[in-house]
Amino acid sequence: MQRANFLKHIAQTSPAPMGLEIAGGEGVYLIDTAGKRYLDLIAGIGVSALGHNHPAVVEAVQRQAGTYMHTLVYGEFVLGPQVELATLLCAHLPASLDNVYFTNSGTEATEGAMKLAKRVTGRAGIVSATYAYHGSTQGAASLMWPKDFTRAFHPLLPGVDHLEFNDDAGLKLITPQTAAVVLETVQAEWGIRRPRKEWLQAVRRRCDEVGALLILDEIQAGMGRTGTLFAFEQYGVVPDILLLAKGFGGGMPLGAFVAGREIMRALTENPVLGHITTFGGHPVSCAAGLATLQTLTRDAELIASVGEKEALFRRLLVHPKIRDIRSAGLWMAVELGDFDEIRRVIARCLERGLITDWFLFNERSLRIAPPLTITHEEIEWACGVLLEAMGD
Template sequence: MSIDLTREARTEQNQQVSEYINKVLSLIEKEEVNKEEAAWITKETVDGFREHVNPGFLTYRKSVTKDGQFAAVEWSDNGACFKDVNGKEYIDCLGGFGIYNVGHRNPKVVKAVTDQLKRQALHSQDLLDPLRAMLAKILADITPGDLKYAFFTNSGTESVEAALKLAKMYSERTTFISTTRAFHGKSLGALSGTAKGMFRKPFLPLIPGFRHVPFGDFDMMKKTFEVCAAVGEDVAAVILEPIQGEGGIILPPEGYLKQVRELCDEYGTLLIFDEVQTGMGRTGKMFAADLYDVVPDIICLAKAFGGGVMPAGAIVAREEVFKSWFPNPFMHTTTFGGNPLACAAAIATIGVLIEENLPERAGVVGEYFLKELKEAAKGHEDKVLEIRGQGLMIGIEFHKDEIGYEVSKGMFDRGILVAGTLINSKTIRIEPALTIGYEEVDMVISTFKEVLSLVKA
């Protein structure tokens, strides 16, 4: 609002803003909107992105037509699906980049959050908040090995930042090893561990001390350790995704993660597992660390941690490591991390995962999904390079970016949402809710087969 406005003009502008707000709130209140309201919402959304959010999203989103006259604007969701504002239903195989492990608007998670909201939304910051303590205890019980102390965040990149700072305080070493194709977030510390040059170059120089080695190449990892030790730059920590998500759903070679664990032990180096995408049952175990029988020193969680209802994240670390923060717990803090609503959501989410045995279900359904996708791709080897995955974390890699885009666009037009990965755009991901039914899986597979037959190599 301009400071040059007259009092009368400012009063009139405030009135217009209030009327607009009331209209928006009245639409939020509705369970269903009519055709005219849907058209207004669509226009306001497209115009708002163009004028006030970022017009770049309009060229990126597959849901927006080239002339901008139509856009699929999401409005409601439930289970493994969501609906656009016009009522068209989509099977969600992107899953908000893996946040909907317990499904869209899981009733137990929603209830926990609304119950907490009725009593208290946020905490005072000065008194002890009970749900944070209770959630930390639950995490100590379910995370691998002797991981014990938790720090709560709002997102994956914040979890990585916390892990990196904790590792630095633990040993006062400043060298970190990450891997090619890694994605750890886009804040400056996390971005230093992320691999894709396009995300890194505009912000160079990043945090000093980071080195990248090829993912899965243990010999190169070992040589890098040896060189760092020889020049007096001992490694503080290795940060790895047990299965690379944004890198294109890349599985580690057999024995690789155990070898890295042993190497870290040999050099007194911490091992950080970034399980922001692989955690909370996605790969067939509660954590991918369990899948490979490796216990990290610090584990990073987010995405599905909040049950697809609240933004929430955490790190959990061994006591020996975490006690670096005991003398002064204010060395690293966040206003909203571990707030009561987020903790309620995370507690309910873990409850659903355990009670409904969703990690194991993800393994079984994922095995079926993977097998049927490979079957559907037979005869299209000129288009599909490889289909790979673990649990309900599946990647379909094509020979060219253009094929991947046409397949994902064709599936979207037929009511299936998939998307490429950020580091490897030739690969589209399949990361549905772990609650997805076999009937919905079969619909995805048949649609994939149909679209694949129409796309040119």
């Protein structure tokens, strides 16, 4: 009955949904209604950084839900979970990123940051990268190229140019008419593409030269995923605006765009209420986000072990069908032959109790982005299943 009502009443975005009936979650595992356990190698597309039902997050959510939930999240009330999370977050960021605007999602963080950049610079032009994904609302979707996923919804936002990631020639697109350059610190849906350090630093310099703001999207790359709390720490670059979501909420809907106080003040006048939200920064979501960030920063081993776990995956995943493995910490793309092969491996893994997926702009690669809490033994088991599925 549940499956029938799911197909009847829940809006479908693909013709063949996985259709797993989830009854529970525990650590790196999801459990279906028949009691079958699935090791989750995608963590809800990077959301469950601490795994499913992490005790600290569950306790924080329950405590806050029993205290108060929705009030008025922006502009008037001082809400403890918001203030505590923003304070702790800014303590782990460069001094120039000291002001947080909470949203419900990564897409909304992108939208808010684009508005802020236009307001601060008085310009309309935006530059983003090819094969980048920053969200599905109309403004965020305007940053997407190729247009396969957006053409049916045109016209979208005008004035958006696209440079090639890691290509110096694209710097010429950043001009005095550019309000902001929006980049993923590590490209996700391309199938994990890291920037050249020199290139990202050149983008930073070019933004400074023409007065454009640099917006770095760490919606998937943040919260320890790449081996540091934030991926930009590895490249000697500090953005003007930082985008966070997914793992930031510890399983609850939460995003943010973070900037300097003087930049963010532009939303307070001409017009007043320049950007508002009903639920962004909901107290329960912020409580979950606070528990997540506290856990990540108190338990140093969680992030410190990312590199050795990445190396273990790479050491074990050796098979004639694997053409390439690209990784950035506990986040990798395992490239096989074509989409038919990817679908076959995903289906075989699911039968064996392992959840993996593909990428929006790369149908040749398997997505691996497990909870950071995954153990060496669980990695070994998961790799064994992957290799078996490739060999079937």
